[in-house]
Amino acid sequence: MTAPPPDSRRARAGGRRRTGAGVPAPLLVPAVLGVAFLVLPLLGLLVRTPWSSVGEQLAAPGVGQALRLSLLCATLATLLSLFLGVPLAWVLARSSVRWRGVLRALVTVPLVLPPVVGGVALFLVLGRKGLIGSWLDEAFGITIPFTTTAVVIAETFVAMPFLVISVEGALRAADTRFEDVAATLGAGRWTTFRRVTLPLVAPGVGAGAVLCWARALGEFGATITFAGNYPGTTQTMPLAVYLALQNEPEAAIVLSLVLLAVSLATLLLLRDRWLGRSGTTL
Amino acid sequence: MTLQARIQVQRGTLAVSAAFDVGGGEVLALLGPNGAGKSTLVRVLAGLLRPDEGRVAVDGAVWDAPGWHVPAHERSLGMVFQDALLFPHLSIADNVSFGLRTRGVGRQARHATAAEWLARVGLEGLGHARPAELSGGQAQRAALARALAVEPAVLLLDEPLSALDARTRLTVRAELRRHLGDFPGSTVLVTHDPVDAMALADRVVVVEDGRIVQAGTPDEVNRRPRTDYVARLVGLSLLAGTGEGRAVRLDGGGVVAVAEETSGPVFAAVRPESVALYLARPEGSPRNVWPARLTGATPHGATVRCELAGEVPLVADVTATAFAELGLVPGAEVWATVKAAEVAVYAR
Amino acid sequence: MRLRTLPLALVLLVTAACGGEADAPGAPAGAAEAATDPSGGAGLTGTLTVFAAASLTDVFEDLGERLEGENPGLAVQFNFAGSSALATQITQGAPADVFASANQSQMTVVTDAGLESADPEVFTENVLEIAVPPDNPGEVTGLADFAREELALAVCAPAVPCGAAAEDVFGIAGVTPLPDTLEEDVRAALTKVELGEVDAALVYASDVASAGDAVEGIGFPEAEEAVNEYPVCVLTEAPNPEAAEAFVELVLSDEGQQALEDAGFRAPSA
Numbered sequence: 001m002t003a004p005p006p007d008s009r010r011a012r013a014g015g016r017r018r019t020g021a022g023v024p025a026p027l028l029v030p031a032v033l034g035v036a037f038l039v040l041p042l043l044g045l046l047v048r049t050p051w052s053s054v055g056e057q058l059a060a061p062g063v064g065q066a067l068r069l070s071l072l073c074a075t076l077a078t079l080l081s082l083f084l085g086v087p088l089a090w091v092l093a094r095s096s097v098r099w100r101g102v103l104r105a106l107v108t109v110p111l112v113l114p115p116v117v118g119g120v121a122l123f124l125v126l127g128r129k130g131l132i133g134s135w136l137d138e139a140f141g142i143t144i145p146f147t148t149t150a151v152v153i154a155e156t157f158v159a160m161p162f163l164v165i166s167v168e169g170a171l172r173a174a175d176t177r178f179e180d181v182a183a184t185l186g187a188g189r190w191t192t193f194r195r196v197t198l199p200l201v202a203p204g205v206g207a208g209a210v211l212c213w214a215r216a217l218g219e220f221g222a223t224i225t226f227a228g229n230y231p232g233t234t235q236t237m238p239l240a241v242y243l244a245l246q247n248e249p250e251a252a253i254v255l256s257l258v259l260l261a262v263s264l265a266t267l268l269l270l271r272d273r274w275l276g277r278s279g280t281t282l
Numbered sequence: 283m284t285l286q287a288r289i290q291v292q293r294g295t296l297a298v299s300a301a302f303d304v305g306g307g308e309v310l311a312l313l314g315p316n317g318a319g320k321s322t323l324v325r326v327l328a329g330l331l332r333p334d335e336g337r338v339a340v341d342g343a344v345w346d347a348p349g350w351h352v353p354a355h356e357r358s359l360g361m362v363f364q365d366a367l368l369f370p371h372l373s374i375a376d377n378v379s380f381g382l383r384t385r386g387v388g389r390q391a392r393h394a395t396a397a398e399w400l401a402r403v404g405l406e407g408l409g410h411a412r413p414a415e416l417s418g419g420q421a422q423r424a425a426l427a428r429a430l431a432v433e434p435a436v437l438l439l440d441e442p443l444s445a446l447d448a449r450t451r452l453t454v455r456a457e458l459r460r461h462l463g464d465f466p467g468s469t470v471l472v473t474h475d476p477v478d479a480m481a482l483a484d485r486v487v488v489v490e491d492g493r494i495v496q497a498g499t500p501d502e503v504n505r506r507p508r509t510d511y512v513a514r515l516v517g518l519s520l521l522a523g524t525g526e527g528r529a530v531r532l533d534g535g536g537v538v539a540v541a542e543e544t545s546g547p548v549f550a551a552v553r554p555e556s557v558a559l560y561l562a563r564p565e566g567s568p569r570n571v572w573p574a575r576l577t578g579a580t581p582h583g584a585t586v587r588c589e590l591a592g593e594v595p596l597v598a599d600v601t602a603t604a605f606a607e608l609g610l611v612p613g614a615e616v617w618a619t620v621k622a623a624e625v626a627v628y629a630r
Numbered sequence: 631m632r633l634r635t636l637p638l639a640l641v642l643l644v645t646a647a648c649g650g651e652a653d654a655p656g657a658p659a660g661a662a663e664a665a666t667d668p669s670g671g672a673g674l675t676g677t678l679t680v681f682a683a684a685s686l687t688d689v690f691e692d693l694g695e696r697l698e699g700e701n702p703g704l705a706v707q708f709n710f711a712g713s714s715a716l717a718t719q720i721t722q723g724a725p726a727d728v729f730a731s732a733n734q735s736q737m738t739v740v741t742d743a744g745l746e747s748a749d750p751e752v753f754t755e756n757v758l759e760i761a762v763p764p765d766n767p768g769e770v771t772g773l774a775d776f777a778r779e780e781l782a783l784a785v786c787a788p789a790v791p792c793g794a795a796a797e798d799v800f801g802i803a804g805v806t807p808l809p810d811t812l813e814e815d816v817r818a819a820l821t822k823v824e825l826g827e828v829d830a831a832l833v834y835a836s837d838v839a840s841a842g843d844a845v846e847g848i849g850f851p852e853a854e855e856a857v858n859e860y861p862v863c864v865l866t867e868a869p870n871p872e873a874a875e876a877f878v879e880l881v882l883s884d885e886g887q888q889a890l891e892d893a894g895f896r897a898p899s900a
Binding site: 175177178200 | 356365371380
Binding site for chain 3: 120123124127128129143145146224225227228229230231234235239242243244246247248
């Protein structure tokens with residue numbers, strides 16, 4: 001990110017032409033295989049979808065409820081992740097906190113932890129007998145497990161690292177000299193963060209939020225463990241899909257398709273709305 | 283308005299130590315090679331870097347002192363960087379009014395000031411443009427407007443022209459000179475280009491290896507360089523020696539005849555165009571004749587700059603025609619002569 | 631892995647296979663066959679692959695080691711999973727010798743496909759029990775407590791076997807349960823009791839036994855109305871039919887029955 005070239009528009013157009021000129025075979029073949037690998041299972045779902053009964057399956061009473069709950073919880077989990085994760089990413093990328101390496105490793109723990117274990121871990125902290133949960137229960141009569149709040153917490157636990165890592169990468173790639181400029185223009189660190197740093201890394205934050213939302217939407221293990229499964233309060237789509245798979249595989253496919261369609265539509269819409277301009281992030 | 287700076291700061295292996303004052307309306311150039319510590323000094327002035335020791339004060343307001351540090355955003359300053367560094371997410375007008383906004387200036391007033399400054403730097407009508415739509419010269423003008431819009435006490439220019447192409451640099455330099463003339467505060471210009479320093483500064487401070495090696499007016503520095511670096515920058519061959527009447531016995535061996543009486547440690551400076559080259563030892567009696575070997579030749583417009591090695595290392599400018607007629611090639615043995623009256627001599 | 635063994639394809643083909651044919655419950659006595667049992671050991675070689683319901687993990691691993699001990703040339707491999715997943719894999723041609731299901735319906739999936747070499751036999755039974763944390767904080771005494779709103783309660787989801795059984799017993803007892811969560815499998819329900827996060831969960835007696843001191847089991851009379859029968863059979867495609875027979879005999883033997891009883895199962899009643 002240095003000074004823009006004399007005519008950056010022309011330079012950019014030139015760049016686009018170059019990339020279109022042809023993909024080298026060593027890249028093209030794995031790329032095509034990669035796409036096939038990702039798309040074929042989806043195709044499989046479509047092929048096996050019992051189209052004649054789709055309407056009936058969708059009209060089943062629990063479906064809309066589970067879908068609404070999924071979207072609500074994934075969105076709340078993303079907002080919570082943004083609220084906690086962006087400052088955390090800043091600390092990891094910018095501050096000179098000691099133990100930063102350890103901190104970064106800890107942040108990625110939920111990525112490697114089997115989600116079910118994550119759910120158990122949440123019990124140990126926020127459950128009725130948990131470190132904080134028992135105090136919440138005694139002092140305020142608040143119990144978190146088996147509530148919609150628990151779903152949001154479980155999804156946040158699993159999905160937030162995606163946001164943190166994405167935002168931290170964007171912060172590291174961002175030119176810190178812009179922050180120097182802001183300081184010389186009278187902006188304190190907080191103002192600089194809001195008016196300069198955050199807008200500069202907005203594409204990274206957007207991409208991280210989308211990843212986070214997608215991960216939260218598909219979350220199963222931690223949710224079913226920590227929040228349980230009850231229609232209307234904690235049964236999200238992935239849980240409904242899993243249970244349908246036990247005795248109604250066709251319904252499971254339809255539910256999966258609904259989840260896929262809704263998430264794809266949301267992502268495409270978002271990309272056009274506010275990630276479109278920065279282009280490369282999604 | 284006076285900026286007073288006494289700065290000591292360690293950057294890696296480089297110990298930077300410098301002291302200078304800049305008066306109101308004065309432009310001080312920090313001239314020196316890359317890595318000499320110029321930018322470190324200006325970062326300290328800006329408050330982006332805390333000095334290890336020293337004191338920075340403006341009109342009695344202390345910015346840095348032992349145990350005392352005013353952060354960058356609380357200093358009354360404007361800064362222009364090598365790359366314009368316009369905030370890419372803001373329009374040009376919003377860039378220019380950024381400093382006003384952080385200082386709590388109202389929206390109306392901000393817009394008016396921004397428009398006024400854009401007009402002053404020749405960017406009328408570009409307020410709504412994005413930084414990416416501007417040329418390099420336009421961007422640097424906008425960056426200058428952004429720095430000056432807050433009417434700072436101190437203006438810091440860190441290599442403001444070096445990212446521009448030669449033609450743009452010429453015009454932006456001329457404009458910058460005009461704006462600096464109108465600016466009532468103290469200006470510190472960091473540059474490695476002597477032309478910038480000569481054209482823009484009232485005083486030049488030469489920094490090498492973290493230390494000030496020479497300070498003076500541009501004319502003084504230009505005519506009487508005190509280090510090889512400055513001499514090379516201003517296109518002079520600098521010869522250190524000891525004055526002995528109308529001769530200077532050089533530290534590196536050899537004697538240079540000069541026109542005036544000197545004594546003690548002196549510099550003898552020779553302009554390249556006053557050096558003449560011959561293939562054979564010239565007849566007559568020029569008092570300064572030295573054998574030399576051509577080590578390098580670079581075309582400079584109509585002349586060729588020849589670097590000479592020998593007892594007395596010199597740089598000679600000869601016309602391209604003469605260069606061709608003499609049939610000079612690197613490694614050629616030549617005779618170099620300089621008239622005694624063409625040698626400037628001054629105390630070390 | 632062959633393409634057609636992709637899990638999704640599996641599921642679909644299984645459902646397609648659930649066509650006609652009536653139930654063929656495994657009733658008749660295993661006693662006659664068990665009598666011919668001690669086949670002299672030492673004779674069995676190769677690899678024996680047993681597909682068994684996850685609840686049998688501890689007992690069968692123990693029995694497998696015993697069989698290996700008697701037959702040094704034999705290696706016993708287990709694939710423990712949910713019975714429906716196992717049935718799916720078997721009908722898709724997974725190379726299994728023995729299938730031990732946690733219920734009749736998944737065994738039916740296999741017999742409908744004609745993959746049993748002899749009629750399946752019920753080798754053990756499991757009944758529901760109420761699992762509570764050791765100090766029984768909710769003071770749960772019977773099924774009726776599942777209607778107490780102030781308690782945190784876990785019941786299996788109706789879609790999974792333990793949930794279906796739970797629905798039956800609640801129906802018989804005339805209790806409308808108010809669970810906080812419908813668990814995806816019985817282990818998950820048990821885990822929540824072990825963690826003390828629920829006051830009670832409806833699980834199988836074998837699960838209570840496997841949890842040791844971490845949970846207490848409370849029996850209730852209605853459990854007799856929803857007894858879960860575990861059938862086992864040797865498969866037609868068995869790569870190692872002799873070893874498969876020997877394993878089934880071991881399971882049906884007194885030794886096997888004792889091991890099952892120790893693990894919280896009980897002998898088949900019929």
